Amino acid sequence: MQLIRPLQKLINSCKNKKPRFSTASLQFRLTLELVTLSILGLGSVAVWAGWQMEQNLVAAHKQTLEYIAMRFPEQIQLYSEMGSLETGLEKTVKKVATANLAVWVKSNDGRLLATSPDLNSDSPEISQITALAEVPQKPQIIRFGNRDIVLCGSPLLLNGQPLGKLYLSQDITEDQQRLNAGLSRLMIVSILTIFILAFAISTRIGKALQPLAEMSRVARAIYADNLAENLHNSKLQLYQAPDEIMGLAEAFNEMLFRLSGSYEQQRQFVGNVSHELRTPLTVVLGYLQSVLRRSNNLNPYQQQALETATAETERTIRMLQDLLDLARADNGQLHFRHNPIMLNSLVVEVVAMSQKVSNRSINLLATDEDVVVCADQDRLQQVLINLVDNGIKYSEPEAAVDVILEKTADSALVHVRDRGIGIPLSHQNRIFERFYRVDESMTRSRDGTGLGLAIAKSLIEAMDGRITLRSKLGEGSIFTITLPLWNPPTL
Template sequence: MPRRSLVKSIAKRLQRRRATGRRFSTSSLQFRLTLELVVLSIVGLACVAGWAAWQMEQNLIATHKQTLDYVAARFPEQLELYAEMGEENGLERTIKRVSTSELMVWVKSPEGQLMSQSPTLTPDSSTIKTVTALTEVPKRPQIVRVGDRDIVLCSRVISVNGKTYGKLYLSQDVTADQENLTMNLWRLMGVSGLTIGLLVFAISRRIQRALQPLAQMSQIAGAISVDDLNGATLELRQAPDEILGLARSFNEMLFRLSGAWEQQRQFVGNVSHELRTPLSVIVGYLQSLLRRGDNLSPHQQQAVSTAAAEAERMTRMLQDLLDLARVDSGSLSFRQTPVMLNTLVVEVVQMTQTVTQRSIKVIATNDDVIASTDQDRLQQVLINLLDNAIKYSTDDANVELILEKTSEVALIHVRDQGVGIPLAHQKRIFERFYRVDEAMTRSRDGTGLGLAIAKSLTEGMHGRLSLRSRPGEGSEFTITLPLWQSPVS
């Protein structure tokens, strides 16, 4: 096959494969790599986001704790300084100095009486009552949930000039900071989710591009048929060295297969040609012996008759092999001419009925069906299919030949009510020497080549041969041929 036509043939097959599409397989290498990398990315981002959130929270808590520790440590010094200056209201001035809008300060006497508090607090303040109701106020700053508020709370005993002055309470509302932290955490989660989505897309696209050479190799290898072996090669560009090495090995394998297939075709053709002449001579002598064998015993006549029948069967098989060899080598020519199928099918049926003594029903459309085909080759295919239908059906079973057409193609159906073909065998029924039932085929004088020849001849005429069958209900072989298109002046 010329290289240009080979490339076109493979391209058409690839287009048909893309048109039909493929289901995404969860066991594919692309899916597994994508899933593993995505899971690793999600785990990594989750760990980073979790650590960042924990770090932000710890930094916020540490900042407030340091503030309260600093105020608690400096408060006795400020109070002692005012006491040395003789200030009677030194406690109030110290509390007012360290208090802020969020930091609340109050001092109780050793007897538990409220001595002073921040200007924004009152003796009946809910904050003071809530803190006082606690069983134990922590000495080190800690975050405590009070109602719907979050506060950093601590208490410390203060001494002035070596004497216990009272107990200092510090409370800082950090609810707003906690809300801002929560909002920042949600933003961090949103950014992490967006990042994960982008990573999934980028990883899947990158893996798809990385595996594209393998997908291309699979498509090309699946589109190469036996007829394409001679000129088929895998040509990959911008692929990794490992894949390029695999492509080179695959091309070498195709070259070896092409050589082996060519040798096999030549061997089959040569052997068939060389054996046909001596077999013809043997058949002639056996038939002559039968005609003049009046002095032969019945047993001898049966033996010679069996030998002649087997020799004739072998001759037909060799002729079939020669036809297949010619088709494989491309030396079998086809003359595509306009053929009136309405007349051809009637002639073929009449010829078959004369030979087999079987009734065959013809169902043809009233319209003229003119196909572009080779009349002799099509006649050979129809005779083969009709002979096959008669051979595998009972004497009282109907055999029909149906002719119809569509806007583009002509359809010839050969239908029988015979034994039928199981579904498991229908895909291989057109293979050479393939038999559904070896004993049954041999009992019907089959060679296993008739359907293979019919399919090869039909495809050589730019047609198609298909099968529909059910065990016990019969089979229907359909020949699809292009209609003749008259040239437009």
């Protein structure tokens, strides 16, 4: 049995872990990490692209103003040759000025020498710029209210002689707004791209992890009882999986093959040993009982020793018989005689028999309707006696055991309720395992073998039924047998 427990633990752990897209799943973590990297990458590119576009826009306007300021004296000199200095200055200003570029020239004593056609000495733009503490000589961006202005004020020299100061003011508010709109569109596109990437990454990772999900599905379908029979169907058949997962699948298949062989050998060994040991132990028991019947010349110590040996031999024979029944059930050699059974009468018989043997109070609560099931009467009686006996063993002497018979639309239910010590929640899902004991010392003191409930489960399931447990520590337990009702064939 030491080889069965690791297999059962592995299968139980796989059965309890259902694949789902939770925060602890590998798919979620990989998706989150890759999406985070994508956000950082796309965000960095978007920020850098926006900053670069803004710098290019500003640099282009600054270069334009620097070029105008550099060529402005040449233009004045060119136009002055065709007229006076004032005429050349006005023509140069008119040629340079545009709708968004304001140009004016002031003399060294502050007089306005020339302005763009849409400017005058009282223009708010000239007033705002004049109010500045210092006008930058190199083009710089200055914000006035909600307007962005590229401004510079450079000395104007003509033939090496100072003529005054040239002011250039270009409004780039519309260009800045178009740039911001472009950046907003870029941000929206980046966000949509991130969502598309997140979906694509999650889908791709899900497909990549599909072999692991298949492995979990196969593991959940494996039971120790049917591993040998369904070994071929239990093997993982993976195609086009990554090498790492293929290696894991091959190791998983090899493990199933080894476990199946070990379990089959162990099951055969248990059956053979149970069968071979039962006969000599029966002979030993017969001799012990014969000696006890003729024990007139034995002292008390010898009498007690023989009684103890007889009791232990009987207990060992019962355990071997249980093991033999389980081995036969595993091999499909435990035959059942399914016939319609009046469950009302069977329950009354079991209660009466248990009361007579145990001299304990057993309450019967049965429905007035006839409850007929199709089952093996001897096997079902064996299960009911086992459950009632368990209820008596684990209850206080004055506590009663209840046997309740119910009928639903398509099932018959038999509840065996005790008011004993109860079973902790952590042990309830393993109570039907072979040789499993909630409390080793307590079980031994009650002559338990740890096989009764496992046999009951095997017998009930072989009769197309199921057995379940509800228990609360300190209040008792309720074992429920559910069997399908018998439907007589229609003529």
